[in-house]
């Protein structure tokens with residue numbers, strides 16, 4: 001790729017700034033741009049306002065954005081160490097990114113991947129379900145619904161480049177894309193909610209049915225099945241498996257192919273396939289949120305989550 005000139009850098013930096021302009025009042029932000037390996041590379045930096053101690057705000061970069069306006073797509077990389085777990089702040093920022101993408105005339109598609117090695121996303125942050133207050137739980141679940149509605153219901157092309165583990169909510173994000181490529185290796189992907197003592201919400205289930213079919217979903221959800229890349233390929237949970245060193249290249253090849261399809265026809269087709277599934281959640285958002293709050297407040301669920309959290313903390317053999 002040609003070295004970016006000053007004009008394209010300025011545009012890039014403006015894009016990074018734009019991504020951050022409309023954050024909620026809880027979030028302040030700043031952005032910067034730099035060149036890495038001749039690629040346009042911008043960081044989206046989020047500063048969490050710490051109301052208890054204004055002198056010590058926590059600073060995190062949750063996303064890296066590489067934008068290729070000349071080719072019509074961008075790469076969005078999750079960067080929330082250690083495992084890209086989905087908490088309220090991360091989802092809020094992701095939703096802002098998704099809004100900006102949807103509004104962009106220059107971006108036809110997005111490659112979703114992770115900047116962290118061996119992990120795409122560990123799914124919902126379990127701490128958002130464990131001993132939470134109702135207000136926070138409501139905000140969290142609402143943000144998650146929004147992420148899925150924006151992603152699954154987007155007109156843009158989304159390609160998931162799954163570079164590691166992708167359980168539960170991580171699998172939901174990947175399934176919400178149009179095409180999935182996963183790295184070969186000792187990784188797992190699937191909806192494992194039953195193993196946490198939780199029933200997968202109906203829109204997780206419907207997304208999986210739309211991806212791998214009813215019978216496979218019926219088995220997968222009851223068993224909380226986590227698939228290896230090879231198993232995932234066999235049931236069409238992913239569309240390709242590749243070596244790690246060519247993951248992004250393969251995703252870019254697919255993106256070029258998808259971008260070459262007449263846009264309006266592709267968008268109308270995508271929307272006709274997904275509209276009913278998305279509308280179902282939109283019609284039931286409030287009751288779905290109430291179910292989440294009611295469910296996570298049950299003693300039995302809290303006990304399950306406690307056990308799961310403790311098991312995760314145990315030293316690995």
Ligand SMILES: CCCCCCCCC/C=C/C(=O)SCCNC(=O)CCNC(=O)[C@H](O)C(C)(C)COP(=O)(O)OP(=O)(O)OC[C@H]1O[C@@H](n2cnc3c(N)ncnc32)[C@H](O)[C@@H]1OP(=O)(O)O
Nearest residue numbers: 082083085122123124125126165167168169291292295312
């Ligand atoms: C009707 C409606 C009803 C609605 C009812 C509600 C429905 C909810 C639906 C739920 C959807 C979900 O996504 S539930 C989330 C499901 N997710 C999971 O089960 C993944 C659990 N995590 C893992 O399996 C592993 O961490 C994995 C992702 C493979 C990575 O393994 P690694 O060895 O690389 O890393 P680890 O050492 O395990 O993890 C590193 C640290 O990250 C933490 N960590 C890992 N996953 C985490 C997570 N999801 N949330 C928080 N923290 C996590 C660990 O505790 C460690 O913390 P330290 O020890 O402190 O460093």
